[in-house]
Amino acid sequence: DVKVTQSSRYLVKRTGEKVFLECVQDMDHENMFWYRQDPGLGLRLIYFSYDVKMKEKGDIPEGYSVSREKKERFSLILESASTNQTSMYLCASNSNYGYTFGSGTRLTVV
Amino acid sequence: QKEVEQNSGPLSVPEGAIASLNCTYSDRGSQSFFWYRQYSGKSPELIMFIYSNGDKEDGRFTAQLNKASQYVSLLIRDSQPSDSATYLCAVMLLNNNNDMRFGAGTRLTVKP
Numbered sequence: 100d101v102k103v104t105q106s107s108r109y110l111v112k113r114t115g116e117k118v119f120l121e122c123v124q125d126m127d128h129e130n131m132f133w134y135r136q137d138p139g140l141g142l143r144l145i146y147f148s149y150d151v152k153m154k155e156k157g158d159i160p161e162g163y164s165v166s167r168e169k170k171e172r173f174s175l176i177l178e179s180a181s182t183n184q185t186s187m188y189l190c191a192s193n194s195n196y197g198y199t200f201g202s203g204t205r206l207t208v209v
Numbered sequence: 210q211k212e213v214e215q216n217s218g219p220l221s222v223p224e225g226a227i228a229s230l231n232c233t234y235s236d237r238g239s240q241s242f243f244w245y246r247q248y249s250g251k252s253p254e255l256i257m258f259i260y261s262n263g264d265k266e267d268g269r270f271t272a273q274l275n276k277a278s279q280y281v282s283l284l285i286r287d288s289q290p291s292d293s294a295t296y297l298c299a300v301m302l303l304n305n306n307n308d309m310r311f312g313a314g315t316r317l318t319v320k321p
Contacts, residue, residue, distance in 0.1 A: 130306055141313035142253075142297070149306055189252055193307045197243045197299065200252040 102126070105190050105201035112208050118177040120204050122190030130193050131173035133157075133165065135186040136203075142189070148173055180208045212236060215298050215312035224321050228285040232298030232312055235279070241301035242274055242281045247314065248294045257283065288319040 106121040124131065132147040134157075144157030146165040154165050162184060166174045173192075177184055185208045190201040215232045222228045230244075241260050245253035259265045259272040259281065271284040281300075285292055298312040 139313075142311045193309065195241075195307060197241075197255050197258055197301070198253075198309055200254070203252040205250075 103190055103192055103199050103201040105188075105204050107204050108202060110204060110206045112177075112180050112206065114181060114208055116177075116180045116208075118180050118206065118208075120175040120177075120188055120190075120206070122173045122175070122201055123171050124173075124192040124199070125171065126192060126194070126199070127170070128192035128194055129170070131167065132191045132193070132198070133163075133173065133175045134189045134191065135159070135184075136189060137186050145175065177206075180206075182208050184208050211312075212310040213298055213300050213312040215296075215315050217313060217315065219316040219318060221318045221320060222288050224288060224290060224319055226288050226319075228288045228292065228317055228319070230283040230285075230296050230298075230315050230317065232281045232283075233279055234281070234298075234300045234310075236300065236302060236310075237276075237279060238303040239300045240303060242272070243299040243301070243309070244270075244272060244283045245297040245299060245311075246294045247297060253297055285317075288317075290319050290321050293318050 103124045133145040134142045148154050148167040164176045188204045191198040243258045246256045247253040257272045259274045265272045269286045273282045295314040295316045297314045299309045302308045
């Protein structure tokens with residue numbers, strides 16, 4: 100069974116902290132994505148990557164960065180967490196058969 | 210115009226009824242279409258995909274595609290309270306990276 104694993108289900112961080120969200124997939128997929136999801140706003144693409152060491156900005160990259168040092172791992176970094184980054188974060192990888200999502204990380208910034 | 214549009218709902222149906230969820234898309238070249246179900250607090254899970262015009266059935270679920278009208282729908286027959294969730298329509302773009310665009314989702318409530 101294909102799997103996308105996000106390291107944390109729930110996180111609480113303080114304003115100004117540097118936050119790392121980790122995502123690992125075991126499907127050997129080239130493409131990986133980070134979304135955030137907020138009530139009424141749907142899925143919004145933050146960053147994506149089509150290959151190791153490669154990254155592209157999505158629709159809302161401000162305040163975020165990413166790292167893809169290995170094919171299976173795609174990390175989202177909040178350089179200085181702010182309260183408006185409180186959200187559900189979803190990682191995904193894709194194939195011809197659509198996206199597979201991780202279980203999500205609900206991040207609260209206080 | 211949004212790339213993928215869904216009725217925002219919420220949609221409420223009684224148990225045992227047919228729930229009909231609708232989606233339109235703007236990229237006429239799109240070839241693959243997906244429906245995801247997302248329970249509250251959980252991540253989206255794929256329930257159906259469809260590539261060809263017409264109907265595709267899987268148990269109580271039927272996906273319908275009309276490329277000429279750029280319209281895709283999901284019918285849920287004999288709706289159950291456990292079907293209560295948000296349903297996301299997604300369209301795969303015609304590029305080499307299998308990029309997808311998601312609708313905002315329709316919240317469905319099935320009342321016992």
